[in-house]
Amino acid sequence: MKPIRPLAHRVPLVAATAVCALALAACGSNNSGSHSGDGSPAKPAASPSARVPSGGHNAADVAFAKGMIPHHRQAVEMADLAATRASSPQVKEFADKIKKAQAPEIRTLSGWLSAWHEPVPAEMPGMDHSAHSSMPGMKGMEEMAALGKKSGKDFDRSFLEMMVGHHRGAVKMAGTEQDKGAFGRAKTLAADIIRTQSAEIARMNELLGKG
Incomplete structure (x- = not known):
């Protein structure tokens, strides 16, 4: 039977895992150039020329x-x-x-x-x-x-x-x-x-x- 690790040794491992998950989520949310807040592709800003009547x-x-x-x-x-x-x-x-x-x-x-x-x-x-x-x-x-x-x-x-x-x-x-x-x-x-x-x-x- 394997010895149980003390709680003091497991806490740093859980904390590290949580930090990695937060970092990955932040990276995903920063990619605003291709997605909007609801997950759909973001619309590019209209250029000035597109707003000028012909x-x-x-x-x-x-x-x-x-x-x-x-x-x-x-x-x-x-x-x-x-x-x-x-x-x-x-x-x-x-x-x-x-x-x-x-x-x-x-x-x-x-x-x-x-x-x-x-x-x-x-x-x-x-x-x-x-x-x-x-x-x-x-x-x-x-x-x-x-x-x-x-x-x-x-x-x-x-x-x-x-x-x-x-x-x-x-x-x-x-x-x-x-x-x-x-x-x-x-x-x-x-x-x-x-x-x-x-x-x-x-x-x-x-x-x-x-x-």
């Missing part, structure tokens, strides 16, 4: 942005003239509204072109927009110069008449974008232009006594 665009979107930038710039120039030359408070208020709406849109359109690696139309010196005179509603340099020489009620009427035609051109360009464009945000902007500028055309015609 937002494809086409040639019509580019043409819309390149055309609407100089178109808006001319409207802002006309609105700037109204600040010192218009006599009607309604015309001055209307011109200020146009400037506040279209100046931010110019920045938005320019940002899209830069993101698409397309050139942003250069600003023309003075009121010379001859390079874009073929666009719907754009006014020639002579018309702009003549408007700049007017004041009072004469300016008010000329400004409203010119801006009505200018707005109609913008609505036409926006309609083309809605029909042929692919970039969602550009099509949304086009819809906004059609809605707001159509309402402004009606208001300007009222001021002209044509409503």
Whole structure:
């Protein structure tokens, strides 16, 4: 019969076994790269590029942005003239509204072109927009110069008449974008232009006594 080991000799052996078991468990839990807390494989973190929307665009979107930038710039120039030359408070208020709406849109359109690696139309010196005179509603340099020489009620009427035609051109360009464009945000902007500028055309015609 084998002698029984004293208890004092068995305690260190049990303690060592427990330490090894804890170490093995710790090693298993540290492998968080491949398993989640419930034992299932952990999902890898999404990369920044995976969270960026694609937002494809086409040639019509580019043409819309390149055309609407100089178109808006001319409207802002006309609105700037109204600040010192218009006599009607309604015309001055209307011109200020146009400037506040279209100046931010110019920045938005320019940002899209830069993101698409397309050139942003250069600003023309003075009121010379001859390079874009073929666009719907754009006014020639002579018309702009003549408007700049007017004041009072004469300016008010000329400004409203010119801006009505200018707005109609913008609505036409926006309609083309809605029909042929692919970039969602550009099509949304086009819809906004059609809605707001159509309402402004009606208001300007009222001021002209044509409503």
